[in-house]
Amino acid sequence: MNKTNLLRASLALVAAAFGVSHLSADVVETKSGARIIGKVSKIDGGTVVVATDYAGSISIKQSEVTSITTDAPVAVRLASGTRIDGKVSAGGSAGAVQVSGADGTISTTVDKVAASWTAGAKDPQLAALDRGWAYEANVDVAGKSGNKSQLGTSAGLRATLAGIQDKLAFYTAYDRQVTDGKKSADQFKAGSDYQSNFSGKNSWYVRDEGGFDRIKDVQFYNVAAFGLGYDLIKAPKQTLTGRAGLSFRTENYKSPFTTDVNSAGLDFGLAHTLQMDNASLVNRLSIVPSFDDFANYRATHESFLELPLANPSWKLRFGLANDYNSKPGKGVDKMDTGYFTRLVLNWK
Numbered sequence: 001m002n003k004t005n006l007l008r009a010s011l012a013l014v015a016a017a018f019g020v021s022h023l024s025a026d027v028v029e030t031k032s033g034a035r036i037i038g039k040v041s042k043i044d045g046g047t048v049v050v051a052t053d054y055a056g057s058i059s060i061k062q063s064e065v066t067s068i069t070t071d072a073p074v075a076v077r078l079a080s081g082t083r084i085d086g087k088v089s090a091g092g093s094a095g096a097v098q099v100s101g102a103d104g105t106i107s108t109t110v111d112k113v114a115a116s117w118t119a120g121a122k123d124p125q126l127a128a129l130d131r132g133w134a135y136e137a138n139v140d141v142a143g144k145s146g147n148k149s150q151l152g153t154s155a156g157l158r159a160t161l162a163g164i165q166d167k168l169a170f171y172t173a174y175d176r177q178v179t180d181g182k183k184s185a186d187q188f189k190a191g192s193d194y195q196s197n198f199s200g201k202n203s204w205y206v207r208d209e210g211g212f213d214r215i216k217d218v219q220f221y222n223v224a225a226f227g228l229g230y231d232l233i234k235a236p237k238q239t240l241t242g243r244a245g246l247s248f249r250t251e252n253y254k255s256p257f258t259t260d261v262n263s264a265g266l267d268f269g270l271a272h273t274l275q276m277d278n279a280s281l282v283n284r285l286s287i288v289p290s291f292d293d294f295a296n297y298r299a300t301h302e303s304f305l306e307l308p309l310a311n312p313s314w315k316l317r318f319g320l321a322n323d324y325n326s327k328p329g330k331g332v333d334k335m336d337t338g339y340f341t342r343l344v345l346n347w348k
Helices: 003-023
Strands: 026-030 035-044 047-052 056-061 065-069 074-078 083-090 096-101 104-109 113-118 132-144 150-162 166-179 182-199 202-213 218-235 238-253 261-275 280-289 297-308 314-325 335-347
Touching: 026 047, 035 056, 150 335, 202 238, 218 261
Parallel strands: none
Antiparallel strands: 026 035, 026 065, 035 047, 035 113, 047 056, 065 083, 074 083, 074 113, 083 096, 096 104, 132 150, 132 335, 150 166, 166 182, 182 202, 202 218, 218 238, 238 261, 261 280, 280 297, 297 314, 314 335
């Protein structure tokens, strides 16, 4: 074969390969005449998302799309609720499409396609209704020797069962600090929290937490509460929920000179989460005043920033926690503040 023929053969192979790559791609055409070639990853909320090699993911308004063609089967749900898995091809007129699967062919229009996703997979709308357990374990150990000796350990566990309408959480944590042979922290807590969204941004909740804090002379404490919540912010990556309700607070002190607390009261709380690209921020605040004496109340606060490691199941958590008791035991400060860096493992 001479050089000319060799060159022609090479060009033919390149052209064939180029043609195959286009034949094996999905095509989306718009009213403006644009022709986007790539992979239709999903249709959701009036947006067609196309993954391309040249521009990443492109989001197109579904109302601007006149034609969709896929080279492989996809799952399609129509506005009527009908679902079919099959290849999508252009219809005979602008805006018309056909979905051809094992059960036959459906002719419809682009505007009547409510959603699409990977063929054979569960409908995302139904998957969102599923409840699922998620687990978290965290631990940190800090020590020092020399002029001063110090050893601090803390550990916690959390299990959350969440669905689209409600969330149930169980949690427990222990913190112990020893400096020069003297305890500076010895605290344990365990609790549960259930929230149900019954209408839009409105919810009701019930919670209970108990434990001890030996440094604060608290042999046993418990706060049981229920009430209503409202989502001040409810967005895909950020939520801010306010709570107000009734509570019953118990605090038993070791010292006979400190009056125990056994009183009904109010319960106020704020819970905030913000999901960023490579981090998440969490803020929690709770205030429980007693009916017997509104000047006698307990306030707890926790804020932390969480950064993922190379394995996203592992994270580093940096934060602080405040525990304020307006009428603490004898010789105990009202405010107790802790700073922490923790290693966190999440799994499902």
